[in-house]
Amino acid sequence: MATGLTGWWRRMRRQLFLGPRWRQQAVFWGGGALIGVVAVAFAKLADSAYQLLQVMTGWSPWVMLAVTPLGFALLALLTERYFQGSQGSGIPQAIAARQVASPAGRQRLLALRLALGKIGLTLLGIVCGASIGREGPTVQVGASIMHVLGRTGGRRYEGLLLAGGAAAIAAAFNTPIAGVVFAIEELGRSFQQRNSWLVFSSVIVAGLVSLALVGNYTYFGQSDALPTGAGTWLAVVVCGVIGGLLGGGFSRLVILFAFGERRAWLAGILRHKVAFAAGCGLLIAVLGLLTGGATYGTGYDQARGLLEGTADPGFWYGPAKLAATLLSTISGLPGGIFSPSLSVGAGIGQQLSVLFPSVPPATIVLIGMTGYFTGVVQAPLTTVVIVLEMTAGTAMTVPLMATAILALGASRLVCPQPIYHALSHRYLSSAAERNI
Structure with a gap:
């Protein structure tokens, strides 16, 4: 009897703690x-x-x-x-x-x-x-x-x-x-x-x-953005369409340069990758000088300052940051576009806020972030959830969802393919060429 119990326990121990399912977990x-x-x-x-x-x-x-x-x-x-x-x-x-x-x-x-x-x-x-x-x-x-x-x-x-x-x-x-x-x-x-x-x-x-x-923190702090009537919904339309078009344009250009070998005029430029990267770097340095260094880095401080109303990186920050991010991306350097794109959207929202004096600037900044970021990545659910979780701005859920849908439609008019999936084909093609 004892031997049978011992054998049963060993089998159970292997199944529970050493079996394939537990190794997977x-x-x-x-x-x-x-x-x-x-x-x-x-x-x-x-x-x-x-x-x-x-x-x-x-x-x-x-x-x-x-x-x-x-x-x-x-x-x-x-x-x-x-x-x-x-x-x-x-x-x-x-x-x-x-x-x-x-x-x-x-x-x-x-x-x-x-x-x-x-x-x-x-x-x-x-x-x-x-x-x-x-x-x-x-x-x-x-x-x-x-x-x-x-x-x-x-x-x-x-x-x-x-x-x-x-x-x-x-x-x-x-x-x-x-x-x-x-x-x-x-x-x-x-x-x-x-x-x-x-x-x-x-x-x-x-x-x-x-x-x-x-610790428990929100990436961009606590947002006080609130929907405030008709002005907010008009801002949703404007920021959604403009942000979507600009974001789609950004993605279209990135994809164009990623597959530059398909166009003779661009292939000649991209053939000299080190010199091209240096040229992009020089233009970024000039943008940095013109904006007091605001366009360097991730853009986190500028976006948070615009959301909280504690900083003003300048009226032209949004377009300048967009240009710097585009140059950094097409240069071929490692680096992401998440934070810079959110910061570009905040800058665009700051610019557009002058059209809606009755709406708090933080509200327009949040809508601008959502519109432009959706336009870039064409992933509306991810955008809305990320923005809401990063700012604890749950009061803006419905306006941000509407902004994302409008931005997605506008972006697809300019860039039919989502940027990440379009760029993934570059690596899939490379693997196919190597037969791996």
């Missing part, structure tokens, strides 16, 4: 926790990089005329020679990796060396004055972490890369709900219901780790 939960730690560390390092940039511009604003173009040239050289596949946001790579069937193809996009290079090059880009963010790169890093853990375990768990990207968004912005929505809407168009709880649990773990390390 350990990978998802452990990966989520690790992504949370890495995302918080990345955020702290990005803040330090921006502070270093401010120290340099404090010596003399003119120093950036040398630092930015030379820094961009160095970054382009390092990216092309040693970290091929780390260019741009990182979200297209995560999307492409989910569609590449071969392990070698996924490894080319999600190698640990590439993830470490992505972090280092993004930080160096911020120091050099690039208008880039860390959120998109965090998605590629998160997917890489999950990829490595899956390979270490000798298994390929379905939904693993999806969970990594979603957990990264949750930890980077401290927005767990947005992480889940982002996974469904942007990363996984064919979301698997049977794996949904594993993805959700990874997001929760990453969010809890971020919460434990940095």
Whole structure:
């Protein structure tokens, strides 16, 4: 009898704690926790990089005329020679990796060396004055972490890369709900219901780790934005349409340069990648001089200042930041567009607020952020949830949803393809050419 009970207990222990199901859960939960730690560390390092940039511009604003173009040239050289596949946001790579069937193809996009290079090059880009963010790169890093853990375990768990990207968004912005929505809407168009709880649990773990390390906070602080009658709804229409058109135009240009080899006139320019990056850097330095340095970096301080009414980066901040972000993106450097695009939207909202004197400026800024960001990424649900979670502005839920829908329609008139999915085809085509 005792022998039978002992054998039963051993079988149950193997099934409960050592079986395939528990190994799978350990990978998802452990990966989520690790992504949370890495995302918080990345955020702290990005803040330090921006502070270093401010120290340099404090010596003399003119120093950036040398630092930015030379820094961009160095970054382009390092990216092309040693970290091929780390260019741009990182979200297209995560999307492409989910569609590449071969392990070698996924490894080319999600190698640990590439993830470490992505972090280092993004930080160096911020120091050099690039208008880039860390959120998109965090998605590629998160997917890489999950990829490595899956390979270490000798298994390929379905939904693993999806969970990594979603957990990264949750930890980077401290927005767990947005992480889940982002996974469904942007990363996984064919979301698997049977794996949904594993993805959700990874997001929760990453969010809890971020919460434990940095506390409960809203990314852009507490917004006092409120809908105030007919003026708000007129602003919804104007900001939705203008933001959508501008965001769609931005995405169309980024896609154009990403596939520049298809056009002879552009292919000739892009053939000299280091020189082209240096030229983009020089133009960004000029924009920085004209705006008092406001266009450098992620744009976080400017967007938060506009939302809270504590800072005024200038009437032309929105268009200038848009130009700086476009130049940073097409230069081919690693770096995301999440934070810069939200900041551009805030600047556009500031400009348009003069048309609606009866509406609080913070309300128009919030609507402007939603309109432009939706226009860029064409993911309305993700945009609304991210903006609401980052500002605790739940009173603006319905106006922001209406803005996002209008912006999506306007953006598609200019750019029929969502930017991340369009750019992912570049990496899928490369994998197909190598037969991997």
